[in-house]
Structure formats: C-alpha cells, structure tokens
Amino acid sequence: MSMDIDITLTVNGERVTERVEARKTLVDFVRDDLGLTGSHVGCEHGVCGACTMRVDGVIVRGCLMLAAQCDGATVETIEGLSDSGEVADLQAAFEQRNALQCGYCTPGMLTAAQELLQQAQARNAVPSRDEIREHISGNYCRCTGYHAIVDAVESVAKARAGAKS
Amino acid sequence: MKPAPFAYKKARSLDEAIALLGENPDARLLAGGQSLMATLNMRLSAPSLLIDINGIGGLGGIAHKSGAVEIGALARHTDAERSATIAQHAPLIARAMPFIGHPAIRNRGTLGGSIAFADPAAELPACLLALDGEVDAQGPKGKRTIKAGDYFKGLYETALGPQEILTAIRLPAASADTRVGFAELARRHGDYAIVGLAASARADGKGLKDVRLAYFGVGNTPLRAAGSEAALARGDIDGAVAALDLDPHDDIQATGAVKKHLAGVLLRRVAAQLMEQRP
Amino acid sequence: MKITADSPPVLSVLDRPNSYIGRAVPRPNLQRLTQGRGQYISDVTLPRMAHVAYLRSPHAHARIVSIATEAAKKAPGVVAVVTGTELAKVMTPWVGVLTHLKGIKSAPQYPIAVDRACWQGEAVCAVVARTRAQAEDACELIDIVYEELPAVTNPETALDPATPVIHASLGDNLCFERKLDVGEVDKAFANSDAVVEATFVTGRHTGVCTEPRAVVADWNEGEQRMTVYHATQAPHMMQNLFAKHLDLSESQVRVLTKDVGGSFGIKVHTYADEMATVALSKLLKRPVKFVADRIESFVTDIHARDHRIKGKIGVTRDGVITAFEIDDLTGIGPYSVYPRTSGIEANQVVNLTGGPYNCPNYRAQARVVFQNKNVMCQYRAVGHPIAVAVTEGLVELAAAKIGMDPLEIRRRNLFPDDGYPAQTASGLKLEQLSHHEALAHLDTMINYAALRAEQKALRDKGIYRGIGFASFIEVTNPSAAFYGVGGAKITSQDGATVKLDAQGAITIHSGVTEQGQGAEAVLAQCVASSFGVSMDRVRVVTGDTDNTPYGGGTWASRAAGIGGEAAWQAGKALRGNVLAVAGAMLQAKPEELDIRNGVVVDKTTGAERLGLDELARVAYFRPDTLPPGFQAELMVTRHYVPRGWPFAFTNGIQASYLEVDTDTGFVKLLRHWCVEDCGTIINPQLVNEQIRGGVVQGIGAALFEQCLYDERGQMLNGNMADYLVPMAVEMPDIDCGHVVSPTADSELGAKGAGEAGTAGAPACIMNAINDALRPLGAQPLTDMPFTPGKILRALGKV
Numbered sequence A: 001m002s003m004d005i006d007i008t009l010t011v012n013g014e015r016v017t018e019r020v021e022a023r024k025t026l027v028d029f030v031r032d033d034l035g036l037t038g039s040h041v042g043c044e045h046g047v048c049g050a051c052t053m054r055v056d057g058v059i060v061r062g063c064l065m066l067a068a069q070c071d072g073a074t075v076e077t078i079e080g081l082s083d084s085g086e087v088a089d090l091q092a093a094f095e096q097r098n099a100l101q102c103g104y105c106t107p108g109m110l111t112a113a114q115e116l117l118q119q120a121q122a123r124n125a126v127p128s129r130d131e132i133r134e135h136i137s138g139n140y141c142r143c144t145g146y147h148a149i150v151d152a153v154e155s156v157a158k159a160r161a162g163a164k165s
Numbered sequence B: 001m002k003p004a005p006f007a008y009k010k011a012r013s014l015d016e017a018i019a020l021l022g023e024n025p026d027a028r029l030l031a032g033g034q035s036l037m038a039t040l041n042m043r044l045s046a047p048s049l050l051i052d053i054n055g056i057g058g059l060g061g062i063a064h065k066s067g068a069v070e071i072g073a074l075a076r077h078t079d080a081e082r083s084a085t086i087a088q089h090a091p092l093i094a095r096a097m098p099f100i101g102h103p104a105i106r107n108r109g110t111l112g113g114s115i116a117f118a119d120p121a122a123e124l125p126a127c128l129l130a131l132d133g134e135v136d137a138q139g140p141k142g143k144r145t146i147k148a149g150d151y152f153k154g155l156y157e158t159a160l161g162p163q164e165i166l167t168a169i170r171l172p173a174a175s176a177d178t179r180v181g182f183a184e185l186a187r188r189h190g191d192y193a194i195v196g197l198a199a200s201a202r203a204d205g206k207g208l209k210d211v212r213l214a215y216f217g218v219g220n221t222p223l224r225a226a227g228s229e230a231a232l233a234r235g236d237i238d239g240a241v242a243a244l245d246l247d248p249h250d251d252i253q254a255t256g257a258v259k260k261h262l263a264g265v266l267l268r269r270v271a272a273q274l275m276e277q278r279p
Numbered sequence C: 001m002k003i004t005a006d007s008p009p010v011l012s013v014l015d016r017p018n019s020y021i022g023r024a025v026p027r028p029n030l031q032r033l034t035q036g037r038g039q040y041i042s043d044v045t046l047p048r049m050a051h052v053a054y055l056r057s058p059h060a061h062a063r064i065v066s067i068a069t070e071a072a073k074k075a076p077g078v079v080a081v082v083t084g085t086e087l088a089k090v091m092t093p094w095v096g097v098l099t100h101l102k103g104i105k106s107a108p109q110y111p112i113a114v115d116r117a118c119w120q121g122e123a124v125c126a127v128v129a130r131t132r133a134q135a136e137d138a139c140e141l142i143d144i145v146y147e148e149l150p151a152v153t154n155p156e157t158a159l160d161p162a163t164p165v166i167h168a169s170l171g172d173n174l175c176f177e178r179k180l181d182v183g184e185v186d187k188a189f190a191n192s193d194a195v196v197e198a199t200f201v202t203g204r205h206t207g208v209c210t211e212p213r214a215v216v217a218d219w220n221e222g223e224q225r226m227t228v229y230h231a232t233q234a235p236h237m238m239q240n241l242f243a244k245h246l247d248l249s250e251s252q253v254r255v256l257t258k259d260v261g262g263s264f265g266i267k268v269h270t271y272a273d274e275m276a277t278v279a280l281s282k283l284l285k286r287p288v289k290f291v292a293d294r295i296e297s298f299v300t301d302i303h304a305r306d307h308r309i310k311g312k313i314g315v316t317r318d319g320v321i322t323a324f325e326i327d328d329l330t331g332i333g334p335y336s337v338y339p340r341t342s343g344i345e346a347n348q349v350v351n352l353t354g355g356p357y358n359c360p361n362y363r364a365q366a367r368v369v370f371q372n373k374n375v376m377c378q379y380r381a382v383g384h385p386i387a388v389a390v391t392e393g394l395v396e397l398a399a400a401k402i403g404m405d406p407l408e409i410r411r412r413n414l415f416p417d418d419g420y421p422a423q424t425a426s427g428l429k430l431e432q433l434s435h436h437e438a439l440a441h442l443d444t445m446i447n448y449a450a451l452r453a454e455q456k457a458l459r460d461k462g463i464y465r466g467i468g469f470a471s472f473i474e475v476t477n478p479s480a481a482f483y484g485v486g487g488a489k490i491t492s493q494d495g496a497t498v499k500l501d502a503q504g505a506i507t508i509h510s511g512v513t514e515q516g517q518g519a520e521a522v523l524a525q526c527v528a529s530s531f532g533v534s535m536d537r538v539r540v541v542t543g544d545t546d547n548t549p550y551g552g553g554t555w556a557s558r559a560a561g562i563g564g565e566a567a568w569q570a571g572k573a574l575r576g577n578v579l580a581v582a583g584a585m586l587q588a589k590p591e592e593l594d595i596r597n598g599v600v601v602d603k604t605t606g607a608e609r610l611g612l613d614e615l616a617r618v619a620y621f622r623p624d625t626l627p628p629g630f631q632a633e634l635m636v637t638r639h640y641v642p643r644g645w646p647f648a649f650t651n652g653i654q655a656s657y658l659e660v661d662t663d664t665g666f667v668k669l670l671r672h673w674c675v676e677d678c679g680t681i682i683n684p685q686l687v688n689e690q691i692r693g694g695v696v697q698g699i700g701a702a703l704f705e706q707c708l709y710d711e712r713g714q715m716l717n718g719n720m721a722d723y724l725v726p727m728a729v730e731m732p733d734i735d736c737g738h739v740v741s742p743t744a745d746s747e748l749g750a751k752g753a754g755e756a757g758t759a760g761a762p763a764c765i766m767n768a769i770n771d772a773l774r775p776l777g778a779q780p781l782t783d784m785p786f787t788p789g790k791i792l793r794a795l796g797k798v
C-alpha cells in the first residue's frame, strides 16, 4: 500500500499534478508544495479556522483533510479568491473598517464570510449580526474582538443586496 | 504537529473497504475526517492505513421510505441541515444540527462518522437513541441492523465489529403526534456540550406518551433517563427532575454536580418544548 | 476635550494643511494581508533549510538519567539529534533578573534542558530533519530515562520548609518579594465605617496568538553572520541576546521580523526553544526553522496572571475610601523569564492597585514563587487586569456595603481632573488624567439611569441583568525606568529615519515594529503630516536591525507615543532640509516656504512653487546647479525618549451590561463600553480597534480562559478545544468614547492605547455579574474565570 499518492487537482483554476505523502494535510500541501502561504496554520486540530479554504465549492478546514483526498477536486485558496475578484468588495470592507490587525485569521475569515454572503444572496436576504457571528463562530481572531469584522461583513451584505435589487 | 506516516487507499466499494479492513487490522476508516484527522495530527492514533470511504457510491442519500427516514453514512452534516426530508420527517435531527461544530466542520463531517465515533458529548448519538433509531452495518459476514439501544457500548465504543462499516442510520419518521425537544449547554457556540438532552414523545390528548429522553455529555455513552421518562408521561415535571438518576463525572468544563444540576434545568426546558408543540 | 465614538478630535497645533493626525485613515499595508500575500515567519523558506522538532519533557520535574539518540539519528531525513549538554557548548545560559527589582533571583536556564527538566513541556532534545514531519518521526525514536522528582505546584505552600526547593543553589523557592507601606493604614481602617475584605483569583492565561511562535535562523559560515527571521516584538533586544549568548558581536547578528500573527507580549521574551534553534543553525551551519505547534505553544508560550490576592478596603459612610491593602501571591514557573523577568507583573500589581483613587493609605505585599509549571511573564496589560480587578472589585463591594451607587463612590474618590500633577499612594507620578470627565462621558453614553430602570423592571420578571464598571489607569510610553535602569539591554528610546527618494516620495525606517496594531499607519500619518505629503507617498520599513534605527520595538503601548513622536520629529526635520534646498533653488527664504500635499508652496499664499519630484531631481542629479557650498541633506534621523515622566499614564472607564441565567449560571454579554483617554489620538479607528480587541481579551480572562494544571504539574487543557478563547458568537458589540489629555512630554502628545481594554474588562465583567446576582444574596464572585459552575455555587444551586 502506498505511502505516496499521485494527485491531479485544480487549484485556483490551475491544474496541478503532484506526488504527495499520504499523511500530508491539504493546508500543508498548498503552503509547502504550491507556495500558497495565504492559507494559515493556527492549530492543526480543526478549531481555529485559520486554514479555511474552499474545496469543491464549500469551505473546509485545510488541516482536517488530506491532500491525497483531493485528487480530482477543485481547491480555492485566498490567493484564488483574490485574483478572481470574487471577494474584492469584502476585502475592501475589511481594509476600510480595519477588520484585521495582524491579518493571520483574515484569509480564513474572508473565506468563511464569503460563504455566508453567497448563501444570503441566494435567499435574497441580509444576514443579521447574530447570523454573521454564528457563521464565523469557528474562526478565531485574537486581535480584533470581532466587532469590526461583523461590521465589515454586514456592510458588504447590505451593499450586495442593494446592488441586486 | 504532523501525523505519523500512514498509507492511504480510496475504497471504491463497501466490499473493497471491508476487505482492506480485514487485511490491515490497524487500518482506520476515513469519513469526514473531522474527528479522526485531529487525532492523527496530534499522533494520538497512528494507523498504518487510512481507508477513505468518501468514494463509495450510494452512501450519501437521505430518503423517506416505508415510515422511516434513512440517512446514508456519508451524508454530510450540512446535507442533513438543509434537507427538507429531515426537516419534515426527522425534526429532532433538524433541531440538533446547528449545534454541531461550525459551518466548515459541518460541510465535511458525516452523520455516519458521528454515530460511528460515538463521542459521549455529541448530539447525534443522543438523537439516535431518543428516536429509537437503528444502525445498518456491513461486514465480512454481511449486513445487519443494530437497534440504538444495543449500539452504544462504552466510551467511544459501539457494537460495530472491527471490520464492520456503518452504512446508514434509520429513524422512525415523525407522525402528526410526534413531539421532539432538544437543548444543550455549551460554553461557546459549536463546542461539544457540557450537557445536552434530546427527546421524543407522542402526544396523548393533552399529555405525552412514549417519552424518550437521551442525555449527552453526562456519561460514557448517551444515556436514557428512564425514571424521568415515566414521570414526564404522567405530566409530573418535578417528579421527572427528581427521578434523574445520572451520575456524571467531573470533567474540564464542569464538575459532576454541576452537570447533574444542568441536566435538571434542561429537562424542564425540553419538557416545555415537548408540551408546547401543537400538531 | 470630549469626543464621541469614531469622530476625529478638535483641531490642535498638530493640524497642518495635510494633517492626518486624528483621522481614521485606513492602514496602508492591509491589502497584502487581505489577499493572503503577507509574509509571516512561518511562511519563510530558505535554501538548505532544515526543520527542528523538540522532544519535550512529559514530567513537571524530572532528572534526565540518560538520552539514547542512536535510532533517531538513523531515521529518514534526520540531519542531527542534539541534546542540551551538546548545545550548551554552543550557547551560554541566561538568568532572568533585573537590578532594580531588589533581591530578585533565578537560576541559569539553558536552551535545552541539561540534566533536569523543570516543567512539563520543557525541551529535552532536538531533532533537525529535512521536514518537520520527519523530525517528529525521529523524536518518537529517542529513548529518555527520567527519574521523576517531586513537583512543586501549589504557590501557597511553595515557601513552606517541607516543600522541596526547585533550584538548590537559590536556597528557597522565592523569586522576588516586595513590600510597601504608605500612610497610616491601620489607623485608616480603624476609622472606617466599613471594611470589606475579599480574596481575588486571576486565572493563569496564555496569549494564544493565531500564529504560533516562529523563527528561522540562518548562520552563514562564510560571512560569520547570523540572520534570524523572528516573529518578535523587539528585534534589537533579540539581536543583543542572540549575540551575547552565542559570543558574537551585535554586528554579526541581523534580526528581521516581517509580518507577525499576533503577539500581545507573548513574542517579546527569550524562549529556550527559539534560542536553541538559533544555536542549532550555528552548530549545523545551515538555516533551521522552528514553528511551535499549538500543543507545544500551550506548554511553552509564556503564561501570565496566575495570582491570588487578598484585598481589603476601608470606606466611610459617605463613601470616602480610607485605605487599600493587598497581599499578592503568584507562582511563575521554574525560571524568571529572560530578560524582562517574571517579577514585573507582581511589581505592577503593587504599583497599580488603588491607582485611580486619591487615597493616601496603602499597604502591599507581593511574593513571587517558583513552581514546576510553564513559565509566566509579561502579557498584554502586564499586571493591570489583576490590579484593576482587585481595586475595582473592592470599590464596588464597598459601595454595595454602604448602599452607594457604584459611579457615585468613584466620583467621590477618583483623583480630581484639576488636581494634576498628582501621585498615587504607591508613588506613581501622574501628569494629567481625566477620570471624572471620562466617567461623566460614560454615564451619558450608556444612558445609565435608563439602564438601571430597565434592570429593575426586568428583575421583577425574574431576569437578572448586571451593570458593572471599572476605572483604570494604564502605563504607556515607558522611559528607561521600566527596564533600562535595571540593567537590561532593552531600549526605551526609539528612532525614525526619513528620506526623500529621487522621485520625491518618502521612506520611513523605524525601530518600532508592526504586530497588527497599525504602527506603520501611525508612523506614516505622523511623517505625512509633519513633512507635508499625502500618505500614498510614504512607505514604512520596520523590523530589520540592519536597516532601522536602534529601537525598542513594540511593548507597553509605546509604538505610537514614542515611535510616532520620533517619526513626527524626523518628518519635521526633513521638511526643514527640503525647504533649504527649495530656498536655494528658488532663491527664497526657507522660512517663507512650506510643503503641502507634496508641493513646495509659498507659506502665506499657498501658491505652488516647486514639485518635490523636481526638487529631488535637482538635488540628486544636478547638484552642480545648486549654490556653491550648499549640500542637500535629504535623509534625517530623529530619536525620542520620554524624559519628563517615567511613564505616560492613561486613564479610562469601562462598563458592562450582561444577563445571568440563574438556572444555568451562563452569562450573556449584552453590551460593553469603554471611554479612554490616551492623549492625542493619531488615528481614532486604530485606537478603537485596539480597545475592542483588548476588551475581548479581557472578557476571555473573566469568563473563559484558564490554563488548568493538576497537582502533578500536568497541564490539563493544552489545546484549543479545551482552552476556551473568546469566539465571535459570545462577544458583544463594544462602544468606544474618548477624552483627550495630551502629554506635554512630546509634541504629538500621544500616549499608548494598546492595553486599556484588557486592563479594565475583567473587573468590569466581574462587577456586572455581582451586580446581577446581588439581589439573590449570592456570595460575591472573585475567582476568575466565572464559569457556570462557580456562578451556580455562588447562588447555592450546587
């Protein structure tokens, strides 16, 4: 049985083929093998959310998945979300509102918040502050105290809803 | 903090996975990975082989058939959370879902994994017990069905054999007279509960019958509170609280005495939920 | 001068035409971080870099009988397996003492334990390998024989003769002791109408920075130079220490910080494993990387705040505080942490207790003892949350006892706003504070009367809400009095170098560091304002000992007040130099010119005279056209150190509104407010976010966080599932307000703001909980964190 696995996947729109150690987590793979250091490692046991990224369209903990599991998958990290412009408004809101200090939690926070914003848009709703807090409940930020983050996400939710109607 | 080396194999069928388990006694099944991966990263467990069951077809469905709701082992928490079938026919599960971890955890974690892992503080095992559900398992000797009451054996210990795979759970579908209640107390949203209570009953005129109370976080397995069930069926809430015969151990979040007190508080709250619901 | 939340202060002398002082401009360097393009030390990789993992002692106290490394050395990918004895030949040990903490003592600490491990988690052997995973694999192959020794874990008995002494050479387990007796304490208590006593316990916490500690050390044998990429708050201090203990000169060591994923005081200390990593690079002549994982962070990142304080307050019937008395006991682990020592926290508790109040009678005793647990040292708001909890807890208990409103008792005792300079009973010199104005502002902000009415109405319905307050003072802008006088090479001055580039843009090099608090924005605002350009023309370089002025870095809320002033002055000086060039070019008097928005203008009319790009072009490429003998100086450096006052104290008051579920003991935070006076506000948004983040750290202390140990010295909750940090759902929205009393020590007048939130929040939450439960006759809660179990016990329900 092999300790090394060949995988082919799409990362931020690029096709990637690599041989990885079976034990390598997805977040270590994108950081170490692909140099995508925007995904961060804060706990490696699933609690802090710093490694949050998107696999096949939904947010996951990069530290609780193996790279080997991602053969055939579509992986999107903060670098991809940035370059596509998908979260440009959310990034701008974080910058304007100073919703980040050290920025270590930020890629995961943005990725998690974007999922909520998409869900809200699909429902044609603006999430409440409580709903925003709930959706980022698994993303730890030691610096901000969360208030500014909630403000930033809320303002984007309103702006997107306004732009749509 | 990196896992010890292991081999990885993505199984394409249940038979293949069962065979791999037979050939590699210390292999582990990998479902959502939301419990297993953390223990691997911390080297609390070091299997020689991980058998990824995510590629096995037909294990992810949620269906209402012949008076029961059948949930495939690989149904993700998120699938259950959003399922109209579950909302309608298994409302207790629908109530419990938002308490499990966080969105990213629920996107990966599976119902089968939860029931197989059988964390004593987890929501779903208690729901299974409260609903008197059953577990489908498949192993080298074929398929079998295990009643919830026979399934939970001890701390992280279930009736599943070493080569058995949980394939689905089945819950009696809710009928017009079904009543469910759910409450838990966790320090932070999404944490495992200090104490939780999942309950089901059937309306009986203005009262209740077939009351089933399943506590979690108070013992090595989810625990029924039989004496309290009988009292609740009589409409005697004080009696139900007095009849609680739990003996929880101290843990990091709370002492046994605190847990026991909280169990009583939850009982009152859940009893109110059971009584409140109108068809 | 009162400012409502988020609005800029009134114009002052600092307002120049393009002033950014007082404006909530966004930080210039954020896009890098929101796009995932920051560079944290954990992201750094270098050619030939190897990774180190440390095998750590499973015992709190044990003799290391033998270490068998053969199997590990043969494991795949392993470069070296190094024991403490071997590494001691490369790096000398250190002792964490300061001369101004009289009598403080500690034992030599080695980068890797030699012969004896003194806490669970202390590194006992290093494995360097191609990958971190391989290094961890090999750690499992090391066979260590330990002989367990008795662990000293209870501070209360640490000094008993029957308790084993951890370091025989020290004679006992006492690290440091301080006593203070001011005024006539006994007489004051005797003359009081009420005396209240309580024992406060503040739980052991740790910082849990989102990015764990990280260091990449690169010894270049060819250059004989050590480059250390280090997630530190104080690069120059670390440069000194690496050089000293590797027997190098400071010029042989370069420390670079890059982006840092949170620090809060955690990353300003000497960590044995980081020192070992640097030593390993020297030994192996190649880059070595160490990133603490979360599990080892919990048992090695400094802990803090593990204090038991017996407190006593006397009051008269009309609410005059007559005396304070405290007896503080704290257990700090087996070593005093180098170089700041583990005596400072207790020393601060003694200094700060009673600090906001005009009360001349004060007695204090503090004892700091060794124990076999992870080390404790300075963490955000050092000592403040403890002193504030004791002081404010006692004040509200006294108010309750005499039936006085908690704001009223404060009004009667806070130092009067017009009575400065003043001095606290402990001897702290206060330049200008604004307790009363802050309190009045808070009173309005929270609509106190209405809040009390609501509280009362809800009580009648069986809903128990509480309102709690905490007044506080905060140490900021430390002078040499903090560490320098004690002999530590920790500079209190800081410098800024400002230069005009060949296209007329500005670069600042500063000795302070960016940890996310916005220091770079503040520096850019100061220079843009004092020099006269828009902020997009200013770039900031920090965190590189080769390329910045010698400075102290970031700690004790000093970056804005000290680093900002140096930058302000440097910008001003450069403006003078640039105007001299402009004068020469335009044949005008420099004093009749000014720089506005990047253009040299006529000072009185504002008419544009010369672009900075043109000025730079001439100065750099056609200096031959300037008058003979004239030399353009387009780079200047200014330094600043506070001299007038040992510290620039700030003040403020917080309020908490919360609801206690009296059936479950769960606390729901409804709202939190903070009014703060940090002098001149350079950037109100940054100040508010410092406060909000700090408040939430303080809430963590009050409700959630505690490093739990068993009596054998084993940490029980050293992971993020069990050590509960504050998460988004449980935290309230936080409103900020300001009063502005600038310090006259600097032209900017800015004081620090980084720790005020953390200082006041725990006391505030404690007081609110007690306020909620008072009508139920609950025992006052003074033992943090206030878990549901403790609240239920206070209510007599369990």
Ligand SMILES: Cc1cc2nc3c(=O)[nH]c(=O)nc-3n(C[C@H](O)[C@H](O)[C@H](O)COP(=O)(O)OP(=O)(O)OC[C@H]3O[C@@H](n4cnc5c(N)ncnc54)[C@H](O)[C@@H]3O)c2cc1C
Binding pocket: A045, A046, A047, B028, B029, B030, B031, B032, B033, B034, B035, B036, B037, B038, B073, B099, B100, B101, B102, B105, B108, B109, B110, B111, B112, B113, B114, B116, B117, B119, B121, B122, B123, B124, B160, B164, B165, B166, B167, B190, B191, B192, B193
């Ligand atoms: C931060 C965080 C918070 C969480 N909070 C909660 C919470 O509040 N409540 C809660 O209930 N859970 C919580 N979880 C756990 C989560 O719900 C898990 O998903 C779940 O417990 C296990 O499901 P899984 O599919 O991830 O299983 P895995 O982690 O893949 O597997 C768990 C175990 O079950 C075995 N297994 C898995 N599937 C099968 C199968 N079909 N047949 C036989 N054996 C199998 C595996 O071999 C393994 O031993 C949390 C997790 C995290 C990281």
Ligand code: FES
Binding pocket: A040, A041, A042, A043, A044, A045, A046, A047, A048, A049, A050, A051, A052, A061, A062, A063, A064
């Ligand atoms: S690193 Fe994955 S959740 Fe913390």
Ligand code: FES
Binding pocket: A099, A100, A101, A102, A103, A104, A105, A106, A140, A141, A142, A143, A144, C210, C261, C262, C516
């Ligand atoms: S900004 Fe530092 S952890 Fe969130």
